[in-house]
Amino acid sequence: MRVKEVRTAYSVRPHAARPIRDALQTLTGGGSVSVEIESEGGLVGRGSSSFGRIDGAPKALSVFIDEVLAPLVVGQDATRIPAIVESLKMETEYHGTAGFATFGISAVDVALWDLLGKAHGVPTYQLWGAHRDRVPAYAMVGWSNYDLDELRQQCGEAVAQGFRGVKIKVGAGDLDDDVRRIEAVRSQVGPDVALMVDANQVLTLSEALRRGEAFGELGVTWFEEPLPAQDFAGYAELTSRLLIPVAAGENLYGARQFREFFQRRGCDIVQPDLRRAGGPTEIRAVGALASAFGVPYASHGGGPAALSLLLCAPTAVWLETGLRSSPSAFPRLEGGCALAPQGPGFEWE
Structure with a gap:
């Protein structure tokens, strides 16, 4: 061909x-x-x-x-x-x-x-060999410029749509502001919905330690990208000192960078991004490395290709996406999980 x-x-x-x-x-x-x-x-x-x-x-x-x-x-x-x-x-x-x-x-x-x-004539994930037919899904819904009412509304909508978790942004204000945002979301979604927070690389190591300890006490599921992406030494120290899981990896490029990150124990949960990591061919190698190092793997971003890779990754734990625009929009959800594509290829159509 x-x-x-x-x-x-x-x-x-x-x-x-x-x-x-x-x-x-x-x-x-x-x-x-x-x-x-x-x-x-x-x-x-x-x-x-x-x-x-x-x-x-x-x-x-x-x-x-x-x-x-x-x-x-x-x-x-x-x-x-x-x-x-x-x-x-x-x-x-x-x-x-x-x-x-x-x-x-x-x-x-x-x-x-x-x-x-x-x-x-088959879904692409079947060519790779699947470990599962569904993956737990969460929605990224809480931007920093949303006030508390809008934050509650967006997170409540995610739960109503069937997502098992929600993610909000932190780090734009001080720790007290972050705590208010987390408490507002938790009061809206209840104790059983996973709640992730993302600082988008803006914190120093000392501030990430301070906020990470507070977030852990609030029952946050993970603390995402608190430090600049290439600060491997900082991530290694942060991961070793915090009880809350540290998630990172969306701004790493290629399997070699991920290998070094894993060798340094830079994160508790790895989040390869389909565009930056190098596409499915490279991410499959990242998934194998994550399995070898025993690191849970969650996607950064969603879509059928990202879901297909998670279906075939031994340590896959979460698919990230946004709110669905309609009941028929991607992903198809059942029990809080995104279901595997059924059509040939990545089922874009």
Whole structure:
């Protein structure tokens, strides 16, 4: 099965109501680049990379894929995905092994695996060998600029939709503000719903220790990204000293960075991001490393490809997503869990 053509398109979308904020930045909108890979037989695999901010990145990535990556993919045997991905990594070494180029490789990788699943007429996760047919799901709903009433409303809606957990942002204000937000959510969702908090890399080690101890006493499920992503030594110390689980990894690139992070015992829960980690081919290696080091694996971000990877990861614990726009929207939930895709590939359609 040879690749006939690679096509891209990009889009930007402002947030309809108002910007959203976390402790690190204000987000006025997002953008994405979609990739279609067509085989000589007419099958089409689809992938994408998204951006949380509106800037020139979607347009630039579309051009990068068209002019740098696509010529390396056209004409290749689409069943030899790891070999194709490795060639893309080698070609883009000059552009950096972490960052912009990886977003492009990830989108191509997703499209290739979607194409292969469709070629076999099965969900892609079945090609990898599944450990389960569902994964517990939580909704990221609590942005820093939401007041307490809106925070309660959003978290209550997540529970009403059937999610087993909710996540809110912390770190934009002082510890007292974080505590008020956590207590407001807990009073809304009750004691049995998992509650995660995310500081988006803004804290010092000493402040992360102080807040982590307080969050642990409040029964928070995990404390996400309190420190800058590359501070492996800081994460190792934080993880060793806090009782609350520390979650991190969304801003790591490639299996080698994750291997070093695991070797340093940098987190209690790892959260690879599909775009940054390098796509399904690389994340499958990260999942194997997580299993070898005994580290639970939760996705950063959702979507059918992220869910498919979790279904096949030995230590998978959580799928992250947002509120569903309708009862039929992704993910299909049952008992607080996201159910496996049923259609060929990643079931984008």
